[in-house]
Amino acid sequence: SQQGEEDPQALSIQEGENATMNCSYKTSINNLQWYRQNSGRGLVHLILIRSNEREKHSGRLRVTLDTSKKSSSLLITASRAADTASYFCATGDNYGQNFVFGPGTRLSVLP
């Protein structure tokens, strides 16, 4: 089964810096989605990138997808303390099933 895996597991940066989180997966996918979760709360969808896309932007977020390396990265530019949260990638397979979350990266943005 495929599994998204995040790297690093935890990341601590200063406000204003950029944060990059990586995700790797094992099998063919239809899409990869990034989610944010504040401690103990619900998951908020950030970006969906399809397997035929290489890059996508949304505000301060930039996601890349490299299907040859089976990896994706989430870049948050000009980070703010409010960006402190856990970030998960999740992948769906080519059959629209097996939606699998990776272990998440815990991002701390220090003021």
Add this chain to the structure above:
Amino acid sequence: AAGVIQSPRHLIKEKRETATLKCYPIPRHDTVYWYQQGPGQDPQFLISFYEKMQSDKGSIPDRFSAQQFSDYHSELNMSSLELGDSALYFCASSVGGSSYNEQFFGPGTRLTVL
């Protein structure tokens, strides 16, 4: 805009009791997913329904069952509860019956088994 509604938000049960969690998807969404997230863990997919039929099955224990009703809301029934069932249970909804599209998550139900 309307979001996914889950009830109850918090639930405390004793071991071996039963629990029922409810999920009300976003209007016009026909697909519901259930996830379990243990403390410090990533969300684990349990089961999904599309147009009232089970569409995909993940790591759902045999003690759990779920269904989607004619109004598209879904219920997760959990029996013979164990301490290890303590977790956040998320419901998500989408359109189209597959993981091709964005899933919108509810706030979750925090289940504590004592």
